[in-house]
Amino acid sequence: MRRQDIVQRLGRLLLFAGVLAVLGGRGLVAQTTTGTIRGYVKDQNGAPLSGAQVQATNVATSVARSTTTGSDGSYVLPGLSPGTYDVIARHIGNSPARRRIVVQIGATLLADFALPAGAVTLAPVVVQAANPAETRTSEVATNVTPLQIQQLPTPSRNFLDLAVLAPGVTVTEDRIGGVSRTFTAGGQPSTSVNIFVDGSSLKNDLTAGGVTGQDASKGNPFPRGAIQEYRVISQNFKAEYQKASSAVITATTRSGSNTWTGSVLYGYQNKSFVALDSFQRATPKFSKPAYSRSLLSASVGGPIQHNRLFFFGAYEGNYQNRSNLVDFGAIPAGYPALTAVNFPQYNGNFGSPFRETMLFGKVTYAASSTSSAEVSFSNRHETDVRDFGKVNCPGFVCAFTEAVNYRQNVSIGQVRYNMFKGPWLNETKVDYSRFRRNPSPNTPGLPAQIYQWNNQDHVIGSNFSTQDFIQRRVGIRNDLTYTGFRAHGEHVIKVGASFDFVTYDVFKGNDETPRFYYRDTVTTRGLYGYATPYQLIYGTGNAKLKKNNNEFGWYAQDDWSPSPQLTINLGIRWDFESNMFNASYVTPQMVIDTLTRYNDSLPTPLDLSQFISTGSNRKPFYGAFQPRLGFSYALDPESRTTIFGGWGLYYDRSIFDISVDETLKLTHPTYTVSFADPDSTAKPGETTWNNSYFTADKTTLDALAHTSGKPEAWLIGKNVKVPRSRQWNLGVRRGGGGISLTYATRSLQGVDGLGDVFAFPNALNIPHHPANDEKTHIVANWVMDVPYASGFLFSGLITLGSGFLQDVGCPLRFCGAGYERGGFTPERVGFIIPNAFAYRNVDLRLAKDFPNISGTTMRVTLDLFNAFNYQNLGCFDTGSKTNLSFGHASCVVSDPRRLQVGAEYTF
Incomplete structure (x- = not known):
């Protein structure tokens, strides 16, 4: 049996096992959104106390969780929502003890208790040591606390800004003229990252950026006023995290408490608050363009029913008014056709408004002492009129009519049910998300004219393209934790599975605005004198595509402590997607014939069997097995200083947009029509210009375009690799002072360069190389x-x-x-x-x-x-x-x- 067949059969077996886990598991609160307290309860002589009760009570909501210690005195309280807890340890025959501990997202905190002998229930509670620092983790991670979120200066209230506090993480600058806000890590592109908010993945399957809504937006991915805290894991994250070969951010949202609280915030900035840079100062008579930004935030939370039912809601607004200068400069003299265009009428400062509104609401229900439920919803809507003048028009000067209106909308709804009893802990989560990315011409219906002089394009008319990408996702996740297994030490065993049912609706009307190119002289073609265009670029046809994709993930993890000083993290993850690369695509016969005819003429002929798809020979990838290993070892009894390290294999995914082009470049091709110069007869491959061609009418343009040129073929190999990285790290961490020294490496496979889509079929002259990070x-x-x-x-x-x-x-x-x-x-x-x-x-x-x-x-x-x-x-x-x-x-x-x-x- 072939290795590939074995892998596929094993993958199907894991898929079936995952279905059983989701449907029948008793569930767990996943570490992606919660924290853990663990430790030992001993008497005054250091002997373990078996059967001691340890109870953690959330100070804000009075919701309590409890467990009992094992024969070695150990206990584990996983799945705690981030917040402040009063933790009390009790044992018959000993005086109780209490500690106040701040639980952080994704963190495991050690809290040991020494109970002196004495009366049982009526003895006074003793307050012990201050909140411990997390030192016992193999992850390279940084927690961004509520204090840092609330107090540190960040320009646009984008919660991603503080991800730079994690080593190896870079966040795109917040700039007045910026158009994108993403984060990267380990030298990889932003497509390799992922964000989890309350356990729901914000992964962008369709387009670049890694996170929904961030590939071409200056906005915030989530209302900052709704974020309680988050954790940035830049290396060696555990098996419960998926769809990332770089870094992940896991965030938890704020909840209501037993006290009604709220806030209203306003921040303001305008052009008089902005200095000049050295290039602006060197420009004679430079005048600042109009600019203002208003940041608004409001939140409120409190009890609907004390100790049981809580509400929290938040609003965030980012409203920017700016202007871009359009200046076509000096117009070449001696060309009546250029004079007739009247370029000065397009000069001036024009508004470039950005509007973003975000809403969030959550209801939390403490159903009983062993269960809780939560319902939440968030919405993000934004518009951005941009890409004209010289802003985001590289090599161009673009009139205001060429502006694009970039519309985006992200909606996420989630229902969670948590159940905990004895050593078992359960979370079941169902979520729905809808992401829409819809850039389109701000002034539609005008043919575009591109006049070329001084090695620069000068553009008037409508923006070139209209796109409408919609990603719908229904997700089901179930995780199961068991803390009662003890064999050669204490074990925290977690298994989980997730199903995502995803639909992609794509409209990619690239180049549907006709582009007419003008210049004085075209080499080998003739003299045009800007009187008539020498070229038309125009896209037409069926620009729609709708596909479904089923995504499945399964993992198992054991955090094993063979001794109080040593913790070993053992994990395995497997991911599968049914249609990451548009598996049902069939290569048209026209493309096959062309490839066959000209393949021998290529500098390096292709293996055509790899690039001709029959609709059944491009198999889904079943081999995404991802072992993950980590350890931490305390050098002192108080675990203040630890050595830690880890190794893991991490699979990401390729964006579906690259598979879209395989179909749409044929069903919606872009044509190039060459026009003869006005004083010559059309040569082969040229068309005689007619003034009726200057139109945005599709009927006229379609008839013209189909007389010239053939569609472009976009080829994807049937055995294309899924991006993956190998990561390992080794470090030492010192608590108290917050000092950590880590050496980490990451290698990437599945692409040539760190920005390329795929590896090249011909690797000649493409040596392996480090990133220019x-x-x-x-x-x-x-x-x-x-x-x-x-x-x-x-x-x-x-x-x-x-x-x-x-x-x-x-x-x-x-x-x-x-x-x-x-x-x-x-x-x-x-x-x-x-x-x-x-x-x-x-x-x-x-x-x-x-x-x-x-x-x-x-x-x-x-x-x-x-x-x-x-x-x-x-x-x-x-x-x-x-x-x-x-x-x-x-x-x-x-x-x-x-x-x-x-x-x-x-x-």
């Missing part, structure tokens, strides 16, 4: 009361980087000589350490609280971003070291100093 990246943060100034809070965030290496010249596989990978290093300057950093940024916040009656507070905030106005240079000339301008920068990669004022009222 930043070698050194330092982030520091603080939150402190201002000494001798009552009510003042001072916080800040410092980010330093050594700079990204950049390639010199053109890659060897395209150009050859003169290429040097990573051959340019940006100039480094000092920040405490001389000549160490190419990137420097310091963000500061000063807040003043004004207490009011009945426990309400008014706060005034002053944020200063890039406080020292550091000029972080970019856009370096790295074309050739012989260029006089080699290494010269032509832009900055971060905005200059910005001030933001705000106020917040809390009750």
